[in-house]
Structure formats: structure tokens, C-alpha cells
Amino acid sequence: MSDLTDKVRARAKELLESGEVKLVIGHARGTTPYRSRPHFASTPEQTADLIHDVTCATNLAVYVSKPKEKVAVIAKGCDARSLITIINEGQAERGNVVIVGVPCEGKLDEGGLLERLGFPRQVKAVREEGEEVVVEGTEGEVRVARDEVVMPNCTYCRARTPAVRDELIGDPVPAREEADSYPDLAELDAMTEAERAAFWHEQLSKCIRCYACRNACPSCFCPECFVDEYHPQWALHGGGQFRGNWMWNIGRAQHLAGRCSACGSCQRGCPVDIPLMLLNRWMERATNEAFDHLAGMSEEQKQLAALFRKAEAKVEHG
Ligand code: SF4
Ligand code: SF4
Ligand code: SF4
Numbered sequence: 305m306s307d308l309t310d311k312v313r314a315r316a317k318e319l320l321e322s323g324e325v326k327l328v329i330g331h332a333r334g335t336t337p338y339r340s341r342p343h344f345a346s347t348p349e350q351t352a353d354l355i356h357d358v359t360c361a362t363n364l365a366v367y368v369s370k371p372k373e374k375v376a377v378i379a380k381g382c383d384a385r386s387l388i389t390i391i392n393e394g395q396a397e398r399g400n401v402v403i404v405g406v407p408c409e410g411k412l413d414e415g416g417l418l419e420r421l422g423f424p425r426q427v428k429a430v431r432e433e434g435e436e437v438v439v440e441g442t443e444g445e446v447r448v449a450r451d452e453v454v455m456p457n458c459t460y461c462r463a464r465t466p467a468v469r470d471e472l473i474g475d476p477v478p479a480r481e482e483a484d485s486y487p488d489l490a491e492l493d494a495m496t497e498a499e500r501a502a503f504w505h506e507q508l509s510k511c512i513r514c515y516a517c518r519n520a521c522p523s524c525f526c527p528e529c530f531v532d533e534y535h536p537q538w539a540l541h542g543g544g545q546f547r548g549n550w551m552w553n554i555g556r557a558q559h560l561a562g563r564c565s566a567c568g569s570c571q572r573g574c575p576v577d578i579p580l581m582l583l584n585r586w587m588e589r590a591t592n593e594a595f596d597h598l599a600g601m602s603e604e605q606k607q608l609a610a611l612f613r614k615a616e617a618k619v620e621h622g
Contacts, residue, residue, distance in 0.1 A: 306431070308356045308406060311473045312378055315404060316351040319376050325402055329367050330378035331360040338414055338430045338439075342367060354378070358432050361411035361455060363567040365522035368396050376402040378473075380411070381463025385565035385600025386522040388468050392607060393563075395525055405469030407477045410454030410461070412437070413572070417453045421446060457568035457581050460488060467601045486589050492582060505546060508553050510576040513543035517570035517580055518556065523563045523599075530555060557583040562591040562608025563599050 316328040332343035332353040340359040344367075345351045356378060364377050365386035379387060384403050391398050412430070417439070421427075426442040437453055439446045451459055462483035465476035492500055513531075518524040531539045531552050539555065540548030557580075564584045571580040591597050594615035597608050 306355075306357050308474055309354065312356045312404075312406065313351050313354050315471075315473055316345055316354055316376065316378070317348045319402065319404075320345065320348045320351065324374065325376040326373040327371075327375045328354070328378070328404075329364050329375060330354045331356060331362065331364075334359070337427050338412060338417055356406055357430075358410070358412050358437055358450070358454075359430060361413075361568070361572065363520070363522055363565070363569045365390060365565075366520060366569070368401060368522070369525065371396055371400045374400050374402060376404050379403050379405055379466055379469065380408040381405075381461065381466045382408075382457075382565045382567035384466035384468055385463055386567060388600040388603060388605070389563050389565065390522055390525065392603075392605060398603070403466065403469045403471075405466035405472040407465050407472070407474045408458075408461070409464060409477055410450055410458030412453060413455040416455075417448075420448055420453055455568040455572060456488065457566050457571075457585075460486070461566070462598070463565075463601070468603050486585060488585055489582065489589065492586070504550075507578050508549045509544075509546050510578055511543050511549040511553060512576060513541075513549065513552060514575060516573040516575060520569040520573040521560070522565070522567075522569075523560055524556070530559075553578070553580075553583065557587050560584060561587040562595070562597050564588060565600050 312330060316330060319325045319328060326346060328345045328351065330343050330345065331340040333355055334341040338359055340355060342362060342364060343353055345354060363383050363386055364379065365383050368375065368377060368387060368390065377383060377387060384405060387401060387403055390396060391401060421439060427439055428442065429440040431438050432450065435450050436447045437450050460480050460482040462479045464479055495503065518529060539551035543549060564587065566584060566588060568581055574580060591608055595608060595611060
């Protein structure tokens with residue numbers, strides 16, 4: 305059991321035993337050793353199932369919706385960014401959310417890991433050792449550099465230590481140097497407008513409109529999403545047709561401008577591998593450059609749409 309898991313369990317138990325919170329939201333082992341699932345502990349005994357390791361990728365802020373009593377969330381940097389964003393948007397009282405921060409050097413991209421390992425392989429356990437992820441399987445042990453198997457967004461994360469938190473379990477880790485330079489957008493930047501349009505036409509044509517991206521996103525909390533409305537019908541229904549898919553994906557990216565924590569949950573959930581993080585990061589760069597605004601990095605932050613001021617810089621891209 306990892307050191308961080310022990311510490312998370314101990315702190316969660318204390319919080320519940322003292323009555324400081326009614327619920328702790330964290331992770332437990334999932335259906336395979338390289339997956340975790342959300343875990344909701346409401347008694348001290350239930351904290352024994354909590355884990356915290358490289359598999360804990362899900363953004364837990366998605367489970368916080370107007371809590372009536374105090375809840376604690378075991379929060380990575382991106383979870384904390386989302387929590388602050390939804391708190392500032394009235395989806396939870398700050399006093400009802402205890403942000404128990406955990407440092408994070410990247411979480412597993414399960415698909416990438418399996419591809420890297422090659423099939424068929426029976427995975428028995430996954431652990432971190434220094435900068436490596438060690439996979440124990442029936443055919444022995446495989447060591448992979450962590451950066452090769454974490455979610456792409458983790459390799460340029462600016463919140464590896466939660467910027468806003470009530471407490472921190474473990475030692476802080478510095479932000480990635482790449483966080484400000486958007487290396488992931490270099491290929492798109494190098495394209496002409498026509499090439500970029502063709503790229504997105506190809507990608508967005510694959511969308512089957514399952515809305516897994518929406519359901520995984522803490523910032524997508526509207527009781528009725530614009531794509532579910534019939535009067536007026538903003539987007540053609542059903543996947544597989546480009547115009548409706550374009551309206552859906554571009555509309556969603558715009559609604560997420562200045563509200564996205566770059567957690568990667570939407571892309572991770574997409575069954576047809578659309579690189580949604582490119583859209584999100586494109587919007588993040590634009591809002592950061594124009595308004596010096598990054599979602600969820602400060603408690604005092606106002607919503608981007610409530611700033612009512614002119615852009616500070618002209619956005620050069622696109
Ligand atoms: S985006 Fe950052 S905080 Fe979130 S899982 Fe990746 S490295 Fe961790
Ligand atoms: S749009 Fe994607 S990356 Fe951004 S907060 Fe939502 S799920 Fe996370
Ligand atoms: S998860 Fe992927 S396929 Fe499903 S609606 Fe979102 S972009 Fe489309």
C-alpha cells in the first residue's frame with residue numbers, strides 16, 4: 305500500500321470520526337489493477353477502501369453538486385481547480401467543501417498503458433517508483449517512464465500541487481515548465497486555417513453524441529444542456545452528421561472557456577478518441593492571453609463571463 309494511500313485513509317477517518325465532515329469523496333480500486341473508481345465514505349470504516357495512486361485519474365469534482373452538509377474531497381490539482389470553479393459559479397457553498405489536496409505527478413492513461421504493454425497481458429498490480437510506473441504481470445515486471453503512460457494533459461499540468469486547498473497531504477510538486485508554452489498545440493498552430501478546418505472535420509465527424517465528455521465534466525452542470533433542447537433546437541440530434549457534431553463540440557468548448565481545469569476527463573471518456581483536450585487547451589490559451597484568466601487557480605477569481613472588460617491582449621492564434 306502506498307504512503308499516500310495510508311495518509312489519505314488516516315485523514316479521511318479523522319475527518320469522519322470528528323464529525324467535521326459527513327462524507328469523504330475519494331478513489332477505491334476499480335475493476336482492474338490499473339483502474340480506480342470513485343468511493344464515497346460516510347463512516348470511518350468505509351475509509352479502509354480508499355486508495356491514492358497513479359490510477360486515480362477521475363476528476364472527483366463532478367460528484368459535488370450543491371451539498372447540504374460538509375463534504376471532503378481528496379483533490380488533485382485539477383480536481384481543486386474544478387471545485388473552485390463550480391463553487392464560484394454557485395454550485396456549492398465554499399464552507400461545505402473541504403479540499404484535501406494531494407500532490408500529483410500525472411495519472412495513468414489506461415489506453416496508452418495497454419498499448420505500450422502490448423496485448424495479451426494479464427496485469428496483476430501497478431505501482432509508482434520514482435519517475436517510473438512498474439507493471440506486474442503474469443509475464444513478469446515491466447518498467448515504463450511515467451511520462452510515457454500518463455494522460456497527455458498531465459505532461460503540461462500547471463496544478464500538480466492544488467493551488468487552492470484547505471490542507472495538503474504529502475509534499476508539494478512544482479508546476480510543469482511546459483505549462484505556459486502550450487507545446488501540445490504546436491501541430492495545430494503550424495497548420496493553415498484550411499488544414500485546421502479539415503483536421504477538425506475529420507475528428508468531429510467521428511462523434512457519436514454519447515455525451516460521455518459532458519457527463520465526466522464537473523463544469524457541465526446545466527439542468528438542461530443546449531443540445532437536449534428542441535425549442536429552439538440548437539444542434540441537429542444524433543451523431544455521425546458533421547453539422548450537428550460541430551455545433552455540439554464547438555458549442556461545448558465555448559461554454560467551457562475560462563471554466564475548464566484541463567483535467568482530461570472528457571477526452572479520457574470519449575469512446576472514439578477525439579482529441580478534445582486540443583479544443584480545451586486552445587480555448588484556455590486564448591482566454592489566458594486575452595484576459596489573464598485560468599480557471600480555478602484562485603478563490604478570489606471572478607467568472608470569465610462576469611469580468612465585463614476588454615481583452616488585455618490580442619489573441620494571435622487561429
Ligand atoms: S492534470 Fe495535473 S493534477 Fe490533474 S491528473 Fe494530470 S498532473 Fe495530476
Ligand atoms: S472540459 Fe474536459 S478537461 Fe475541461 S474540466 Fe471538463 S472534463 Fe476536464
Ligand atoms: S464523448 Fe466523444 S463521441 Fe461522445 S459526445 Fe463527446 S466527443 Fe462525441
